[in-house]
Amino acid sequence: MLVHVPGPWSPLLGRLALSEIPYKNLILAPLFVLIVLVGLALVGWITKRGLWGYLWREWFTTVDHKKLGIMYIFLGLVMLFRGFIDGLMIRTQQMLAVGPGDNGIKAMGAIHGYLTPFHFGQIYSAHGLIMILLAATPLLVGLMNIIVPLQIGARDMAFPYLNALGFWITAAGAALIMISLFVGDFSHNGWFGYAPIFEMSYSPGVGVDYWIWTLELIALGTTLGSINFLATVVKMRAPGMTWGRLPVFTWSAVSANIIALTSFPCLQVALALVGADRYLGTHFFTAGFGGNLMLYTNLFWLWGHPEVYFVILPAFGMLGEIIPTFSEKPLFGYVAMVLATFAIAGVSWIVWLHHFFTMGMGPYVSTEFSVATMLVGIPTGVKVFNWAFTMYRGRISYTAAMHWALGALFLLLIGGLTGMMLSIPAINYMVHNSVFVVAHFHMMLLCIVYAVFGAVIYWWPKVFGFRLNEAWGKIMFWLFSAGTALVFIPMFMLGFMGETRRLDWPFDPHWAGLFDVQEFGIAIYVLSVVSFVVLLFVSIRDRAKERVGADAWGTSRSLEWLTDSPVPFYNFAMVPEINARDEVAWRREHGFLDIRPDHYKAIHMPNNTPVALYIGATLFLLGFALTWRIWWLSGIALLATVALMIWRSAKGDPGYVISAEEIARLDREARQKMPVDGGDTVPVGGFAGGQIMAYSREVSDQDRSHRGPKSW
Template sequence: MISLFVGNFAHGGWYGFVPYFELPYSPGVGVDYWMWTFQLSAIGTSLGSINLIATIVKMRAPGMTWMRMPMFTWASLSTNLIALTSFPVLMVALALLGLDRYVGTHFYTAGMGGNLMLYNDLFWVWGHPEVYFLILPAFGIMSEIIPTFSEKTLFGYVTMVIASFAIGGVSWGVWLHHFFTMAAAPSVNSFYSVTTMLVGIPTGVKVFNWIFTMYRGRVRYELPMLWALLALFLLLVGGMTGMMNAFASNDYMWHNGLFVVAHFHMMVLVIAASIFGAVEYWFPKVFGFKLEQKWGKWFFWFMILGTGWSFVPMFFLGFAGMTRRLDYIPYTQWSPYLHIMLVGMVFYVIAVLFFVAHLYVSLRDRVTNRAGADAWGTGRSLEWMTHSPVPAYNYAFIPHVNALDEWAWRKDNGLTELHPGDYEGIHMPKNTGVPLFLGMLFMGLGFALIWRIWWLALLCVALIVALIIIRSFDRDTDMTIPAHAVEQVESGARDETSVTMPTAGVRGGTVIAHSILQSGTGGISVSGSTTSTSPSWAPMDR
């Protein structure tokens, strides 16, 4: 953003044109803004992936074996393994470019021993796994929403897990399909054409499993489900057109054309639809009230209109041979399709206005749209056990996981209204401003490197190192929320949500149950006893 006001922005494309981004051809600071923004983002993503992988491996709830993890967690694990192995490649590519621009090396120049293709190879070795880095979380979101609104467990859970990692693995073997028209040997093009088509197998497994999850289920077409279904449809369109692009012979005709542009917009819109579905789905869990439905559905339908009117004509223009980055329209036959695409843009603008109205009305009516713990009444996973909005400590007690769909399992066994008899203090990490200060210092470091302000760059590096060292020796990093504070929050939350609980007769309805800890297993078993003693688990007093 700073490049819009101080200096200039890059003109070398979003991924960088070789050798246009070299210093002799782009002497300004625009390429440096682009390069250091990418570099810092890659460093942060790589470090963040380590954090998330370690969290998934080491900090699961008791009883949550690998085959009891939610599909979104599996998708996150596969996503972050891709990030950990691919983003360092981007860091190397940008570091070599930085050496060319700052030190005068010749990694990406035609002369002095450089290689013009080296950057393209390194960039797309990162670039195509990064596509699946984006799409896998969307698949995880769909795998959470569809079972909830189908009131069924996810079909083919094990195959979905395998498919997630198959997509992540195959993603490393498809990057050269970006170079089908760059005179590679037929055997090379054939190999990468086959690997590109192989991605369709695990993706197809996911599609069929989602469909079978809905089959004979009690499907409810609420907003999160509508977005998930739209994402599923767009995935079919984007996936099938991707298979068409996988043929090198087809790519010779469509390379750099609007057919390819329309294809990857279908895939990006899968991500967008999944994100909107996730916002609608988990919003009540985060903020304690649902987003209203009427304006949200207007937003949904106009997004569909915008997508259809914008990208269906783009596919036809791609078939007709229109390429991107044209500064004039050489054939008048293309004009009607372009005008239709303009109408699609108008629909998108109207959709944005409906989205703003959707948020405004939801905030205005938030009191009447209050949601209980299980906001949708058919939640299946652990997050729907705790209050809405979620307390700072998440759970008053660490839940023991007994099944894949733990919350659905507890509802089936009449264990929904349980709370610990005696609250205990909860260990929590303290808040810290260190990440904010580190982010500001890294921003200052990037600005200094862009403008070659070496004293400021050295100062930022010194402060970053000093701050990390100081933080590493800080032992006062955690706290304990006292038991009486936990009890006060829990009692208040139960009183507030008692009137918003779903009625009996609905799956997930109010159930008063008594349970005891099952000796030797740490699990829960249903007991018919009505004793008045309060074990570790006790019925909620209504």
């Protein structure tokens, strides 16, 4: 061991010991029993139904971008629930603990409320980390995974295996943070970490180590994914899909992934240096010995702010798809929208310092970053006006997805205006570290959550072939919105009243009423979670009634609505030829929507592989072993990871070919299963320009791969 760790250490188990399992904790022990029981029931049910083979073949080993996207979203929703429970616990603690005196629940060992400060610290740290990196990020990456290849007319991502690898590494990160609930502790010093509190001398436990390796794994998974997205959009577009015709969601995915690709390495380096401090005994971020603790904050937010825009830009892209569809108008100001997206992405690199205005770098630096931060308001304003002008005199249908999109606009307005306030250093000094800031960024992140729920409802029929229940979607929206208002309006007020963030004991009795309101709000959030489950249940029960054709909403615009619902595993029976910016709207307008290919070509598809899952497992082991300093296991896990990667690279994947006849049969069957869109309208078509090309002439994959810079 290079750094002396306090407490026992053995070569076999490292710092791991039975005493690290909190079986005496009155919350964690019953929760553990519950999770084991539910897990056993689930395993028993899968075994009884004989589903293991199906799960292994169709899901665990898949490289299909749609299935990986669904798994990303599933992971994101599970972690959103976990983060929500953390939020519920934070709210309950503050409601119980508020006021003077000794009001704690003695059985829990708490002086105030029901949680000890150490436990409370772990909860808010896990809440922040999970919500940003394991809920918002997988939800958005999952949606991009499903939709981006469909919107550009590709058969899959550019690197299907890399896609699976990115997912399983992210899942390994999620598993690591989940296991920290029951084995050892999690970090207690905030989701972004404070130097030098995370140093060994101040945080001797394993919590910070869990935090380091969880973040490292997620960062690795997301970086791999961003490479894949960029390569896909650059190289895999269907013929005719010029840059000027790219749907806005794909544009937002491009900008977001440029940010991810260039910023996540900063996080990895920052955390690797924290790791070096904790494991090797260096002094990068210590308070003495030449260390610079402010450098950590700088490096972290150098990633942190671009990351904020990495999560908001795809959400903006989703609004840019939902709003035109339900306004029956093309998006207002497409070019301005794309430019605004890239302006936000560009500015994301020069504003990170507004996260620590109070550090004391003086007026000149603060002014620069203050002005840069205010600049963000311009492209964001352009976007908001574009959405508003899209709706202006449109034929708006208030579907559930549109409810969520409009809700996102309201939250963006509140979050954006409070953000403008915070960008002024003088105001920032006043409210720094108060719950006003917390309420502000929750508005922004909830804007993302609203857009994600809208997008899930909007694209659900494309992925599964049936629409979600509209009524329950709206009930969930109103419950969720009521919860949002009741939790965060009091939080803004408390911020002005001087409540600092992360208080395990809010001492001022004047705050009590507002905490009660917040607790009431979170109870309504609980109802909205229940209504989400009901929404899924009701929709799946009534799926036959809500079965839709390719164009699920009847007014959709971009290319993903051209292919069948649910999308077949090969995406498009024939790669479509793109004629216009809103291809499906253009085809509907000219009566070409129902044109099916008259001939088919063989399709080359990648094989499934379990290697990505194995690498996820070995990387999870590596993170776990490093956390507990089990050196032999770390070595084996690292070697196994490298060996698997080299073995897979050397083996390659020849893929398999589906013959043209097989595609013709599959396409015919898919068409028969779908109801006809539009029902009674006869597709009378005509186009003044003469002949159109609905499907590309040469799409045999052999031809595609040899394609030069020539036009099609």
